[in-house]
Every structure is written in structure tokens, then in C-alpha cells.
Amino acid sequence: MQPLIDGLIFIVDDDASVREALAWLLRSRRLASEHFGSAEAFEQYLSEAPLPDQPRCLLLDVRMPGMSGLVLFDRLAERGLLAEMPVIFLTGHADVPTAVEAVKRGAFDFCEKPFSDNALVDRIEQALGMSQRALEVQRVRRGLADRIAELTDRERDVMRLVVEGLPNKLIADQLAISVRTVEVHRARVFEKMEVKSAVELANRLRDL
Numbered sequence: 283m284q285p286l287i288d289g290l291i292f293i294v295d296d297d298a299s300v301r302e303a304l305a306w307l308l309r310s311r312r313l314a315s316e317h318f319g320s321a322e323a324f325e326q327y328l329s330e331a332p333l334p335d336q337p338r339c340l341l342l343d344v345r346m347p348g349m350s351g352l353v354l355f356d357r358l359a360e361r362g363l364l365a366e367m368p369v370i371f372l373t374g375h376a377d378v379p380t381a382v383e384a385v386k387r388g389a390f391d392f393c394e395k396p397f398s399d400n401a402l403v404d405r406i407e408q409a410l411g412m413s414q415r416a417l418e419v420q421r422v423r424r425g426l427a428d429r430i431a432e433l434t435d436r437e438r439d440v441m442r443l444v445v446e447g448l449p450n451k452l453i454a455d456q457l458a459i460s461v462r463t464v465e466v467h468r469a470r471v472f473e474k475m476e477v478k479s480a481v482e483l484a485n486r487l488r489d490l
Contacts, residue, residue, distance in 0.1 A: 289337035289410035293317035321349035339409035
């Protein structure tokens, strides 16, 4: 059975038996995982190296000694990591209301222990799909930012006025340059930004 997405699942739970059972379940579905016995250990992992450039999600226990899963979740939210690494809380019955509240604050979902293997894997694959889309948006934005960085100051001036919908004559008047110079800069902007029209350029910048 091949996974729908080549992703990585992080497991953070203080119960070693739960970590091992989840790791075995994921291996049986050909899904890779990394597991941690505390929120502190996972936070240290995040601080030591960039996250791998692949879809990922986090299975996070609510109650743990030391830093709770909720505190870790809030720290991930503050760092803007919830879209690229959706969080699925693992919770006991008593913690369900807390997990529901976390979902309202941006968690992807929660699974009550004991959970259905199939239901959990389905949600994991959906979370990986969300991560994949978020990472793709990030790659597009980085590419746009890199292309904008290649523009000269004058090309940026021309691009801004093109996006505002000004014709070449008015752009030339505002920048005190010739229409021919505007045409040259405009062509270079389109080439560097990999677009063919002012509308396409505006749409790209809106994405950024």
C-alpha cells in the first residue's frame, strides 16, 4: 500500500507504548514518522535544524509532564507553523472539550483515545494534503520574492505603475523618461516575473 503523500508525521507523547503503537501503525501504511517523549524534546528538535521540505503533520498528546501539548500548540501557532504542520491532538475523554477548543484556535483535529486506526490515518493523510498545499504556496511566494529582488529600482517603479493600470505614456510622464524606455523596462519586468500581461502580473503580486 503506497501512501497518498510522501510525508513525515511527528509524534509527541510521553507514553512510550503509545508512541510505539503509532509508529508501527504508520509504518504499516508506509508513512514515515519521528517520535518524541516530551514537548520540550520536540521544541528542541525544531530549534536545531530546519524542518524537512516535505509535507508533515504533528500528532500531539494534550497532557504531558512539563510543557503540555496545549502550550506547545500555542508556541507553534505563534511561529506560524500550523498550516505547514497541521496538529492532530491525541486526547483522553476528559480532555475532549479542551481539544475542541484547540481546533477552534487552529488545530487540524483531535482523536480520542482509544482511536480507530483507519480514521486516524485518514485524518493524517488529509493533514498532509493541507501541509503540501501550504508548502507549495510558500515555494511560489519565495520564487516571486526572488524574481522581484532581481528587478532594478527603475523596473520596480515601472512595475508598480503598470500594476496600477497606467498606460506607457502616463508612466513615462510620471517617471520623466521616454515612452520607449518605459517599453523596454516593461518588457524586462514581464520577462523577469515570467508573465505575459499586466493582469497576470497583478495576479502574481496579489499572491505574494
